Amino acid sequence: MSHLDNIPSTPGKHKPDKAFRFHSAAASSSLSKLTLYSTLFLSVLLIFLLLLSSPSSPPSPRRHLSTGSHHTPLSLSHKLIRKSARPRYTTGHTVLVTGAAGFVGTHVSLALKRRGDGVLGLDNFNHYYDPTLKRARQKILEKAGVFIVEGDINDKGLLQQLLDAVLFTHVMHLAAQAGVRYAMQNPGSYVHSNIAGFVNLLEVSKLANPQPAIIWASSSSVYGLNSKVPFSEKDRTDQPASLYAATKKAGEEIAHTYNHIYGLSITGLRFFTVYGPWGRPDMAYFFFTKDIMKGKTITVYESPDKGSVARDFTYIDDIVKGCLGALDTAKKSTGSGGKKREPAQLRIFNLGNTSPVPVSRLVSILEKILKMKAKKKVVPLPRNGDVEFTHANITLAMTELGYKPTTDLEAGLKKFVRWYLSFYSGSKKKSSW
Numbered sequence: 001m002s003h004l005d006n007i008p009s010t011p012g013k014h015k016p017d018k019a020f021r022f023h024s025a026a027a028s029s030s031l032s033k034l035t036l037y038s039t040l041f042l043s044v045l046l047i048f049l050l051l052l053s054s055p056s057s058p059p060s061p062r063r064h065l066s067t068g069s070h071h072t073p074l075s076l077s078h079k080l081i082r083k084s085a086r087p088r089y090t091t092g093h094t095v096l097v098t099g100a101a102g103f104v105g106t107h108v109s110l111a112l113k114r115r116g117d118g119v120l121g122l123d124n125f126n127h128y129y130d131p132t133l134k135r136a137r138q139k140i141l142e143k144a145g146v147f148i149v150e151g152d153i154n155d156k157g158l159l160q161q162l163l164d165a166v167l168f169t170h171v172m173h174l175a176a177q178a179g180v181r182y183a184m185q186n187p188g189s190y191v192h193s194n195i196a197g198f199v200n201l202l203e204v205s206k207l208a209n210p211q212p213a214i215i216w217a218s219s220s221s222v223y224g225l226n227s228k229v230p231f232s233e234k235d236r237t238d239q240p241a242s243l244y245a246a247t248k249k250a251g252e253e254i255a256h257t258y259n260h261i262y263g264l265s266i267t268g269l270r271f272f273t274v275y276g277p278w279g280r281p282d283m284a285y286f287f288f289t290k291d292i293m294k295g296k297t298i299t300v301y302e303s304p305d306k307g308s309v310a311r312d313f314t315y316i317d318d319i320v321k322g323c324l325g326a327l328d329t330a331k332k333s334t335g336s337g338g339k340k341r342e343p344a345q346l347r348i349f350n351l352g353n354t355s356p357v358p359v360s361r362l363v364s365i366l367e368k369i370l371k372m373k374a375k376k377k378v379v380p381l382p383r384n385g386d387v388e389f390t391h392a393n394i395t396l397a398m399t400e401l402g403y404k405p406t407t408d409l410e411a412g413l414k415k416f417v418r419w420y421l422s423f424y425s426g427s428k429k430k431s432s433w
């Protein structure tokens, strides 16, 4: 018989056998064992109860909202959330910015906060590109008083909690799976973020009372194989060349549905190849800079007729002005608690630069700024989702939003390279806004 045989499998349910009752020596030894085990059991129970009643444990949190590198109990997060979302003036807006640690999200959040609006960020800090860059952007925002809740737009419970905690006047929805070519590698991530995530956000927004107005990032890629230039909002957008474009186009149709049924005020912004400081490392201007400096060969696409592939590169500060213009002119949603009262505003705008630049010219500008010759491999545009050119007609945004881009590619790239050199020289603290 092993010493383990006397340990009850269910505490408190030990049944002594007959031998135990009639042999006193054996009985006293068994009694002392029983006392030992009971003491042990009671101690464990006591420790467990003490832990439960400990003041450091949050009062039965339903979830922990994360501030990024560390988790913050809900009660503390709520304080930070409300503080971050509170406008400086009574006339200020209260804005939830999704994708706040992203390139456009960070710039827009900062601009809103600086002019006095209340801003709360939401970001899932995914690893599509180096999250340390996202964390660095988060630090800049924290300093400016913008708190980022770490979470996914697909998390309905979380979104509901945020919209319960704060009455947002607007949602600036910039969270998305970006990038045209990556859609061939990871199609699911585009459906997850750009379709399911967007629907989730609209579902929660439609139930809010009052409903926020939604401003969200569509893309120039919706013009797909459209060959009529410059691209106008009235042009056809039913020929997407990539799954990315198809998900953004789907977003535009979904926006129509939620506007139509629930009275949500929705404005879609078709961004044209946004670039600038704190940009996205997956974009050509960014990794061309990195590779030219390293002496690595860059691949430059040309169109099948040996013509140049071109983009209407748009500088981030111009895009930010467009986003703020869209927010300031957005009318209120007309529904509440899931019910529409009257027709609501539904808009779509091109935010481009109206000046397409060949990719070959992008490379020569970078060579001039970096004072280095690029090692180039010129290849025909592969069938990877890229279109040959983009060119925005911005008349509508100029008229309705007061949008007026002012930065040409050379001036904007100079600012980008200056930031890039300071950020990656190891003196990250120096790379200010």
Ligand SMILES: O=C(O)[C@H]1O[C@H](OP(=O)(O)OP(=O)(O)OC[C@H]2O[C@@H](n3ccc(=O)[nH]c3=O)[C@H](O)[C@@H]2O)[C@H](O)[C@@H](O)[C@@H]1O
Pocket: 178, 179, 180, 218, 219, 220, 221, 270, 271, 272, 273, 274, 282, 283, 284, 285, 299, 300, 301, 309, 310, 311, 359, 386, 388, 390
């Ligand atoms: O306008 C938009 O809506 C889109 O703009 C960019 O997409 P894209 O214009 O393709 O920007 P890049 O990926 O930086 O490419 C810029 C140009 O460089 C070319 N390229 C790209 C990569 C490469 O290795 N070589 C090369 O020549 C592309 O064909 C394209 O003409 C963004 O990545 C998308 O997220 C955004 O939605």
